Amino acid sequence: MSLSHIRPARHTDEAALGALDRDTWSPLHAVQPRPKPPYDPFFDANHRPEDFLVAEDIAEDGEGTITGYIRLIPPTPLACNRHVRQIQGLAVAVNARGGGIARALLRASFDEARRQGAVRMTLRVLGHNTPARTLYESEGFAVEGVLPGEFWLEGRYVDDVMMGRSLTP
Known part of the structure; x- marks a missing residue:
């Protein structure tokens, strides 16, 4: 039995997040080619740990396994x-899909965005990603x-779909 929770990412999550990102690559959502070794670092100046929330399963022995992530950032640097x-990345481990992790990450991102003072959330998704x-x-x-x-x-040509929602009641 394990307990799943959402938490901010840490620098020490880099290897697990990089592996998850590569393992979940799919033409259903990716516009970049499949990653090949040598792999770029998961975290860099534009992809900082503080931009990510992770879903982690904690086993009875206390060991944690990252099962998903969401990246939440301001869409521009403009005041x-x-x-x-804006959500710029959401991934859930293949063996953890269907358990509500993506939904939990989305809802946690709404709370985090509100905490940061946001009143609106946006994202882009490929048109064929039903x-x-x-x-x-x-x-919402x-x-x-x-x-x-x-x-x-x-x-084939694929549409880029922009979606948004309010974060206010």
């Missing part, structure tokens, strides 16, 4: 846009724009 947070779009819609996101055929992926 006039500081009331918005499971993600369904999840986002069930959590609505389509706010579509860039038709924005990406050429695996031999």
